[in-house]
Structures are given as structure tokens and as C-alpha cells.
Amino acid sequence: MGLFEIRNPKSAIRNQLYSLFMKFAGLVLKSTLRNKRRTILTVLGLGASLFLLVTLHTVLYELQATTITAESDLRLITRHAVSIANWLPLAYKEQIRQIPGVKDVMTSHWFGGIYIDERNFFAQFADDADKLFKFYSEWRIDPAQREAFERERTAAVAGVRLFKRFGWKIGDRITLKGTFFPFDAELKLVGSFTSPNLPDEAVLVFHYDYLNEMIVKTMRTRDVAGFYVIQAESLQAVPRIAQAVDGKFRNSTAPTKTETEKAFQLTFSSMLGNVKLFIGAISAVVVFTILLVTAATMAMTIRERTAEVAILKTLGYTSGLVFTLLLAEALSIAMLGGLLGCGGAKLLYSTVDLQQLTGGWIIQLRVQPEGLALGMVLAAVIGTAASAVPAFRACRMPIAEALRHVG
Template sequence: MFLTRLLLRNAFRHRLRTALTIVGLVVAIGAFGLLRTLVDAWYAGVEASSSTRLVTRHAVSLTFALPLSYAQRMKAVPGVTAVSWANWFGGIYIDERNFFPQFAVEPDTYLRLYPEYLLSDEERLAFLKDRQGAVVGRKLAQKYGWKLGDTVPIKGTIYPGTWSFTIRGIYDGAQTRTDENQMLFHYALINESIKKRFPGRGDNTGAFIVGIDQPANAAVVSQAIDAEFRNSLAETLTETEAAFQLSFVSMSDALLAAIEAVSLIVVVIIMVVMANTMAMTARERLSEYATLKALGFGPGFVARLLLGESLLIAALGGGLAIALTFPMVAGIGQGLSSFLPVFEVSGTTVALQALAALVVGLVAAAWPTWRMARIDIVDGLRHVA
């Protein structure tokens, strides 16, 4: 208790210096947490992927379509339990800035393959019965103020025309990382219109979603599916859902590496600033530490004083930074919800922030602590602060 009171008195002896150091720690550790959260958000789709779902697309590129007739042949592959499909729609709601994912899907099989989209039985049935019906995520509905029964006009870009959809269901995510910013509607409605206007583009889809019986069979089933369509006019590439999501993330590898590097540089900078603060503190109290040693206090006690003060300041700054990270992430996440649907502080990020604050406190005080523990009593008493 005595040591704690002494540490508090020492830490706030120069209140302005300590306050500025804490502010610097809050900014640095807070920025570190924000940048780590941004990286986590980029990988959220990968982490939320199911190990029992595969994605089959055209072997050349996702921009090339696959015939719907492939679905029946995929179902016959051993290990496959279900097959559905989804087509990227890419429409505009009122303004181009209102971006959110829109998929034309085969509703029954698609919802069965995505049990993490939680819908009531009534909403599910209403969606299945209404060919102009749509299902949207909870966050998307809240963002635009949509409710059940609302009509949402979407201007097509890939599929020309203005399409009107009626909200028949609003799904919640089974987990915090489940994307609640999507809009799903009937592929059949889009397909029928396309076949009338552009016959050659009908009965095609951008990707198939394949359910498998065991995650361990993913590689075998993927190879079997691709072998089924080898040497055809539209060869396939089948991979796990996580690998499919990762292919998009990998396009930004350089950017993510730069963000991670910046997050570490920020911590190193505040570590240098903190080390300078502790060095100044040690020089100013040189005679005090020498007096303590002359009174019989050992080098260990002197070391604990300086190291404890550094850790106390780091703990205060780190704690405030962690506490402020949550509201900052929540505020920023509202603006980025269309692009990063899952933007939240993870337990790992909080742990890394706490670890960063601890490392800053330890490293900043390492050299001054070692020096003060070895100070000569006579030389220390001659020093005038």
C-alpha cells in the first residue's frame, strides 16, 4: 500500500508532463487498436466462412458465367449434400453512394445452406412465395429505415432496368461476424426477364454454393466437381468458402501489410517518447534515489519505484485507450458499414492493446531503471536536480 501511494505521488509530481504522456499513449494505443480492427474487418468474411460450404466458379474468372444445368451434375458427386447458386446483381439504390451487396439467389436451397441467416418461419415462407420478395440483413434495414412490406427500387447496372422488390424478411446473424448488410432476392425473377430480353444470357449464374457432408472431404469433393466439367466449354474452379473469400482479401495484401506496419510504428514512436520521459524523471530524482540507498533501501526498491511508475503511466494510458477504442470503432463503423459490414473490436485486439501498453511501460523504463539501481551513493548525493 505504501509503495502504491508513493508511485501515485511520483507519477503525478509533474502533472503536465504525465498528462501529456498519457494523452500520447491514448492516441498511440487507440490508433493501434483502430488499425488492428480495420485489418480484422478485412478478414471478417474469411473467418465467418463455413467449413462445409464450397464455392464453384468459372475456371477463368468470376466474371464468366456457368450454366445452371451444372447443378444437377454437381448433386451427383459423392459427398455433396446440397447445391444452390447466387448471382451478383450490382444495382443502385437511389444514389451510387448507397452501396451494399445484392445477390439473386435460389431462395430455398440458399437459405438452407446459410443457417446463420436467422429468419422467422413466417418471413421465410413469405419470401419463398413472393417472386418479387427480398430478404435483407438487420443492419441494412436499420440503415435505410426499411420494414416488412416496404418496396425497394433498385436500378440495375449489370441487369438493365429498375427492379422493385418487396421486403418479406429481415434476418439476424447467428454470430457477430455474420454479414447483416446484404440483400437477397429471387434469381428466377431476374432470369425470366433476362431470357426475354437477352436470350443468350439466361440460365447462367456467377457461382454455385455447394454443401458437403464433412469438412475433411472438401479437397476430394472439389477435385471431383472440377473433374466432372474438365474439357467442357465452361471449366470450373471449386474451393472452400474461406479460400474463395481469401482470394478477394489477397488483392489488398500490400495495403494490409502497410496498415499493420503503421500500427507497429505508432507503438514504437510512443515507446521512444515514453522512454525519454522516464529518462528525464530518473535524472531529476538522482539525488533522491541516492538518498534512499544511503538510508538502507536496496537497488531492487529503487528499481521498483522507477519501473512501477512507468508501468502505472502505461496502464492509465492503455486503459483509457482501450475504453475509447469501442466508441471510436462504433462511430467509424457506421460510415463504413457498406464496405466493411463487420467492424468491431475483437478480444484479440484488446489483448494486443494491453500487451502494447505493457511493452511500452517495460521498455521505456528498462535503461533508466538499470542505471538508477546501480547509481553510486556519493555521486548521486552530489547531483543537484
């Protein structure tokens, strides 16, 4: 005698999968939220560690990030072979220009002054004003402002981010207090520019002629350049130019080192090599420790429910299904932590003005898709690794033995 009429309606595989998901989603969700405090703490712990991981990945990326424009591939930098702090004679400029494949050469000098307060750090260069926007053609500036910059000896242009950061307006006069130069640069802001490479928008440039004039006035030297920017005629000419320039000055009192702009930028991040390793190691240990603690908590949650596994099996649930349900619970928690950490990093770094927050030391932190993918994959691995073994053990345990775990 039957209580109910049995019906087994046939349905498409997709409908069956959907219905399977819908049937057990509630069970998984309720089990996940069984101990809300523990679940929240686990999600927060995972989220915090993955946030750190994504941040670390992003910082390392930014340290190695270089100019991304096509124009930069044609630019080379010639500096003193010993150190960037050693200057080069101005006479090199004309000699470099004579080398086959060189389209033009621009003098450049790092100024490194203080604007009002030391915390207001930003990059300052003194360049050949008439060549700046020819060399950096990817920088966009109003033609009238560009003309004003090239015309006035004490004029300066700056990226839009600097204007925004300090609330500057065109026509403002600013003073950059000299640090390793024994004079201040008194400048008039005549233009602002944009660039596809965002760090460039936090740069200020003024006339090399003005800097050189002040050097001559105040120091026992003259006609020196910090480094030269070379514009090559073609990509093929780039390696030949580098070789020719360095060969030309090899036996001089000021030997040079010429490299692509990209390689030049990377030398700055390579100077941080040991710091990077140190930060990386500390962060990895912190992240790994938090992950272990989180994994232990998730494993404990499953072990506590060994008897429940036995009950489900008594009702007819196969070990495979129970294992899948336990894994789904752990993965839900882990992926939630992953979303919190990775999404939080993405959201935070795309909305917070890091330049303002860090006094200009960090212009931007662009969270990379690979960083997000790494975080989410790690979340899935933690969820699986933390739950697979205890879930497997609980499911394999004979029902009669597992039932004895009931209080």
C-alpha cells in the same frame, strides 16, 4: 537513549506484502503525478498509439474473419476458374448435383446495385429462393415471411442490420439501380433475418429467377450463374466434391474453381494482400514512432530525478527498492496508457454503429482478446524498457556523485 519504543510486529507474508504495497503506493502515485501535464501527455500519447495498434490488429482480424457457423463447413462455392467476374452456364447446376456426396446445389449471382446513393453500399445476391434458407439454415426468419419470400417473384429478404440502417419496414418497395447489369431491380421487402455471423445481417437476397428473367430481357445472354453454392452431405465428402467438380469442367469453355465457403471468403481478403501490407507498414511506423517518443519522455523523467534517488538511498532505501519504485511509476503510466488505448478501442467499436459511419463498408470491428492482450503487454514492455535503463543507471550511481545533480 531512545526517542521511541521500537516495535516490530510479526505478520503473515501476505499482510506484509499488502502493507508494503500500501506503504509505497502513495509515494508511487504522487511521483507519477509530479508533472501532471507531462504525465497526461505521455498517457495520451501511449493511449493513442495503442489504440491504433489494437485497431490495426482488429482490422486485420476482420479482413481474415470468415463465417463461423458449423453449417458453413458443409458449403462449397464453385466459380469460374479465371475470375469471379466470369459467369458459369446454368447447365452446370444439374451436372454438379449428380456428383456423389452433393446434397444440393443453389444458384447465386452478385447484383451490386446502388440503393439511392453510392454510399449506401451493401451486399446483394440473387439466389434460388426456395433453397436459400435450407442452405443457410443458421439464418433465422419468421416462417410466414420465408413463405412470402419463396412465393413472390420480386420479393426480397434482408438482414436485420440493413433494416435498421435504412429504416425499412416489411412491405416496403425498394429499387436497386443496376451498375454492371443494364436494368434496375424493383423489389418488395417481405422478410428480415438474423444470423450468428453478423456480416450476414447486412446482406440482401432476392430471386435468381427474377434476375435471370431480366438478364434474358435486356442482355444477349441467358441462363447464367455468378457462382454455385454446393451443400455437401458430410464433411468427409467436401474435398472429394471440390476435386470432382473441377475435374468435370476442366476441359470445358468455362472451367471451374471449387473451394470451401471459408476459402472462398478468404480469397476476397487475399485480394487486399498488398493493401494490408501497406496499411500495416504505415501503421507500424506511426505506432513505433509514437512509442519511441513516449519512451524518451519517460526515460527523461527518471533522469531528472537522479538526485532524488540519492536522497532516498541516503535515508536507507536500497538500490533495489528505489529501482522497483521507479519501475512501478513508469509501469503505472504505461498501463494507464494501455488501458486508455485498448479500453478506448473496445468501448468505441462496441458502441459506435460502424455500418452507419462507414456507409456499410465496415459492418463491425470486433476487438479480440488477443488484440487487447497485445496492447497491454506492449504497454508493459514500453514502461519497463523505457524506465529500466535510466532507473538502473540512477540507482547504481554512487550517492555522493548523484547528489551533485541537486540544483
